Structure formats: structure tokens, C-alpha cells
Amino acid sequence: MIICLETSILGGHLSNEVPGLITGSLHLAGSRQPVQVExxxxxxxxxxxxxxxxHNPLPDADLDDVAWVSPLQSGFSGVMTASYRVVKMPRRRSAGGKKLEAPAGLKNLLFMEWFNKQGQRLLIQSWQIQVRVGAPCWKMSAEEESAMLRQARTRRKHFLLNQREDGGSQDALLAPGLADPFEPHDLRGNPFDTLPENLPTREKESKSGGIDxxxxxxxxHEELRRFGNLLDPVVTPSVRPAMxxxxxxxxxxxxxxxHALRHFKPGHPVHGRHLVVDLEQSLPLFGAALNSVDKLASTPSMEAQRQWLARVQAGLLGIELRMRELLSLIR
Structure with missing residues (x-):
């Protein structure tokens, strides 16, 4: 289940002053007590x-979503940044029937994502929330951030594939006091000491040292091909016609x-511009499909198709992430 808090949040703070630990409290419209985050x-x-x-200058309570939020949010973080760049905002349900019009052009978003013990994915994704950032208590290198983003992607897929299962792997992942299997932390020392020197990567490195x-x-292209195989009419379960x-x-x-990716040549100005337009116009539709599949998977009538829907969710999420990564390289 995905819960979007960008309209309901009144204010609060989150702190990463201790390496490997994010704490804080958030005040939500419609909630009598602040939400504690660890x-x-x-x-x-x-x-x-x-x-x-x-601080949110224009809060608008979504009581349905707030009712699902536990007062204590413990779990693990996803991508949490104050410089998430997008051209178009994803289509989401507007709280209270009102929607604040987003400005045109490139937007810098606050993007906070985490997964809690209740099997929920919580998001704060907003351009209008006012942010004040304190001085850093420690520094993160580019290599450490790259490793962390790969781990966040793995966590997100793990969550989508296991959110409806009551297996021991999920319990081990979220149980308090147990180490995160994707990134062990020793809060008494440097949390990055345990990272391997040569992290596995699926991308080729260019001569300049960047990602090709x-x-x-x-x-x-491979993610899109696998997703197409999931939607083969022979194996597609009978879900709602609109879906x-x-x-x-x-x-x-x-x-x-x-087709566009097969003909893409890095460095070619025309190919690059055309591909950027295709990707930017496609992202909202893939985001809408991901949200719709997530809502469908949470309905009791879809129990028989749960595994197939989880694979579709993972495929859509992987495509969306890869599209954003490619856009950041060719823009």
C-alpha cells in the first residue's frame, strides 16, 4: 500500500545526523499526535x-490516508533527497478534492520515501513544502551514494514482491534490533566500512569514468522487454477490463x-532530443499504471492474481527508475 503524505503534512523534522539512522517527528493534519519516525x-x-x-504552507488533510498511518514509523528508508528533479509531476489522487497547480518547467522536489513494518510505502513528494537544511555532521561520497541507491532499488523490489507474504524474510528485514540484510550497519562506527570495495554493477563504464x-x-530495453512478456495475453489473468x-x-x-532505444546513439543530438521527449512523455503514464496496479493489488478480490500483480509492480517500478536514470544522463 502506498500512502502519500505531501498534502497532509503540516510540518516536522527528519534527521540523519547519526550515520545509518534517520529519526524525527512529523505533524499530520487530522492526527492528534505527531508521527515518530525511526x-x-x-x-x-x-x-x-x-x-x-x-513546513507545509498549504496543508490539505487526506483523512483516509492519515488514518492508515501508525504513530510510530519504524522500518527502513528508500530514496530521501531534497533535490529530486522532474519536469512533470506524477498523477496522484488529490486530497480533499483540491489540487495545487504545479509550476511549468523543471521542478525541484522534496522526495522522502520509506517502508514501515506495516507493509506500507510512505511518500512525501512535493515542490511547495518549505525546507530548511542544517549543517551536515558527516559527509557521504559519490560512490557511497551510488551503492545506497542500488540498495534502495533492491529494497523497493523486495517490498513489492513480498508485501503480501508473511515469510521470515520480511520479518527479518523489518524486525527491530535486527540488521538490514541489504546494508548492514554498525552505528558505533562508520556505516560504510562493510561495503565491498568492488560493488557489482550492470552498467558499463565509459572512458571518462562515468556511466555509459x-x-x-x-x-x-531489457526491462521493457520483460514487462511486455508479463502482459502476454496467454498468461494475463482475468483482471478488470479497465486495468x-x-x-x-x-x-x-x-x-x-x-524501438527508440534500439536506434539511440549516444552523442547524436537529434536522437538524444527525441529520446528525452519520449521518456518525459512516457513517465506519467508508467507512474499512473504503477499506482493503479498497487491499488488493485490491495483489494481482497485480487487474491488469486497477487503474484502476477506483484511481478507487474516490480516491472513498472524498474522501468520508471531506469527511465529516470537514463534521462539524467542524456538531458
Whole structure:
């Protein structure tokens, strides 16, 4: 279940002043007591080691979502940054029937994501929340951030694939006092000492030392191909016709993107511009499909299709992440 708090939040703070630990409290409209946050993980490099104070000048309570939020949020962090750049805001349900019009052009968002013990994914994704960042108590290197983002992606897929299972792996992941299996932490010392020197990577490195856009394009092409196989009419379970129509539209778009990626040549100005336009226009539709599948998976009538929906969720999430990564390289 995904809970979006960007409209309901009144204010509060989150702190990553202790490496490997994120703590704080958030005040939500419609809640009598503040929500206490205690997560294993770190902020991204832009605010790592800092205390971040939040204030929402235009709160609008979403009582349905707030009712699902536990007063104690313990679990592990996802991507948490104050410099998340997007051109178009994702389509989400507007709280209270009101929607604040987003400004045109490139927007800098506050993006806070975490997963709690209740099997929920909580998001604060907003451009209008006022942010005050304190001085950092410690520094994170670019290599450490890259490793952390890969681990966050793995955690997100793990959550999507296991959110409806009551297995021991999920209990071990979220149980208080036990180490996070994706990134062990020793809070008494440097949390990055245990990271391997040569982290495995699926991307080729360019001669300049950066990530090769062609390798990113090939990885995205493979993600799209696997997603298309999931929507094969022979194996697609009988879900709601409207959902099948949405996924079919996304599958057609995936075929178009695969064609564009096959003809993409890094450094070619025309190919780069066309691919940027295709990716920017496709992201909102993939985001809408991901949100719709998530809501569908939470309904009791979909119990028989739970595993298939989890694979579709993981596929859509992987595609969305790869698209954003490729966009950051070719813009």
C-alpha cells in the first residue's frame, strides 16, 4: 500500500545526523499526535548528515490516508533527497478534492520515501513544502551514494514482491534490533566500512569514468522487454477490463520506447532530443499504471492474481527508475 503524505503534512523534522539512522517527528493534519519516525538508512548525498525541517504552507488533510498511518514509523528508508528533479509531476489522487497547480518547467522536489513494518510505502513528494537544511555532521561520497541507491532499488523490489507474504524474510528485514540484510550497519562506527570495495554493477563504464548512456539504454530495453512478456495475453489473468486496457496502452508505449532505444546513439543530438521527449512523455503514464496496479493489488478480490500483480509492480517500478536514470544522463 502506498500512502502519500505531501498534502497532509503540516510540518516536522527528519534527521540523519547519526550515520545509518534517520529519526524525527512529523505533524499530520487530522492526527492528534505527531508521527515518530525511526528508520535504518541514510539521506541522499545532498542532505546526508543533516537535520531537515519541514513546513507545509498549504496543508490539505487526506483523512483516509492519515488514518492508515501508525504513530510510530519504524522500518527502513528508500530514496530521501531534497533535490529530486522532474519536469512533470506524477498523477496522484488529490486530497480533499483540491489540487495545487504545479509550476511549468523543471521542478525541484522534496522526495522522502520509506517502508514501515506495516507493509506500507510512505511518500512525501512535493515542490511547495518549505525546507530548511542544517549543517551536515558527516559527509557521504559519490560512490557511497551510488551503492545506497542500488540498495534502495533492491529494497523497493523486495517490498513489492513480498508485501503480501508473511515469510521470515520480511520479518527479518523489518524486525527491530535486527540488521538490514541489504546494508548492514554498525552505528558505533562508520556505516560504510562493510561495503565491498568492488560493488557489482550492470552498467558499463565509459572512458571518462562515468556511466555509459548506451548501457543504460540497453538495460531499460531489457526491462521493457520483460514487462511486455508479463502482459502476454496467454498468461494475463482475468483482471478488470479497465486495468487491462491501461496496461495494454503501457505495453504499446513500451514497444515504441524499445524501438527508440534500439536506434539511440549516444552523442547524436537529434536522437538524444527525441529520446528525452519520449521518456518525459512516457513517465506519467508508467507512474499512473504503477499506482493503479498497487491499488488493485490491495483489494481482497485480487487474491488469486497477487503474484502476477506483484511481478507487474516490480516491472513498472524498474522501468520508471531506469527511465529516470537514463534521462539524467542524456538531458
Amino acid at each position: 528508520l535504518a538508512g541514510n539521506f541522499c548525498r545532498d542532505i546526508a548528515g543533516c537535520r531537515v525541517d519541514l 548512456p548506451a548501457a543504460r539504454a540497453a538495460t531499460l 487491462i486496457q491501461l496496461l495494454s496502452t503501457v505495453a504499446d508505449l513500451a514497444v515504441h520506447l524499445m
